[in-house]
């Protein structure tokens with residue numbers, strides 16, 4: 001604990017084999033850390049929480065530069081839909097609708113309404129009964145914040 | 159907690175103190191708890207949850223046999239839903255109505271028979 005993230009990535013992990021744009025740390029419901037934040041973080045709960053991420057179980061998954069982030073978010077919603085136990089509506093239906101919105105925005109001339117998107121994330125976050133539905137908004141919101149340019153074409157307004 | 163009659167309430171341990179959103183059916187009442195059932199945040203959350211429920215529902219009240227006598231319809235009206243914003247997606251609208259249980263018999267909204275009263279429906 002307390003080791004700088006940079007040390008874990010470059011020294012212990014031996015760096016990257018190809019250009020990477022983000023690290024998804026702490027499992028599917030952990031935070032999505034852009035490369036620009038790596039030097040701000042060390043492996044402890046406070047460091048991650050105070051930067052708006054989540055250390056969770058501290059697994060590290062690299063998202064390569066060449067991999068579209070919208071596809072990655074679609075995968076996160078598909079994962080949630082697959083794992084959802086179905087007990088509460090926000091997660092059981094919301095995870096499927098989130099996946100569908102992202103698919104539609106990629107395959108058709110369709111942009112996701114930002115207000116609807118934010119409402120969906122808020123509903124998942126506040127209305128879910130457990131950490132699955134309640135947790136998925138975190139990496140999505142990280143992505144919306146740090147990769148707003150890349151994601152812009154898929155969303156209407158702003 | 160049953161009299162609250164809605165999914166989702168905000169709970170605070172002291173008046174004006176920090177609140178947390180809770181599902182009313184999953185939260186035991188405790189002494190000293192402050193319960194807010196109609197904050198703007200809660201009203202919005204309820205509305206958004208019911209909207210999600212309606213994405214998997216036929217929504218043709220005019221031709222429905224329980225029109226005018228329907229808790230889902232009443233709830234949607236009460237939380238202020240005018241239209242569903244989500245585009246059409248995967249649904250269960252081809253399912254038969256399940257008459258095997260004593261709960262209200264909505265059109266085939268995809269509901270688990272043991273939890274049909276969730277999401278603010280009662």
Ligand code: SF4
Pocket residue numbers: 083084085086087088089091092128129130131132133134
């Ligand atoms: S949030 Fe948890 S309780 Fe609700 S459906 Fe998802 S897995 Fe089940």
Ligand code: SF4
Pocket residue numbers: 215216217218219220222223224225226228229230231263264265
């Ligand atoms: S079950 Fe209720 S909400 Fe659904 S179509 Fe019939 S009247 Fe409308």
Ligand code: FES
Pocket residue numbers: 164165166181182183184273275276277278
């Ligand atoms: S209010 Fe939550 S399941 Fe009924």
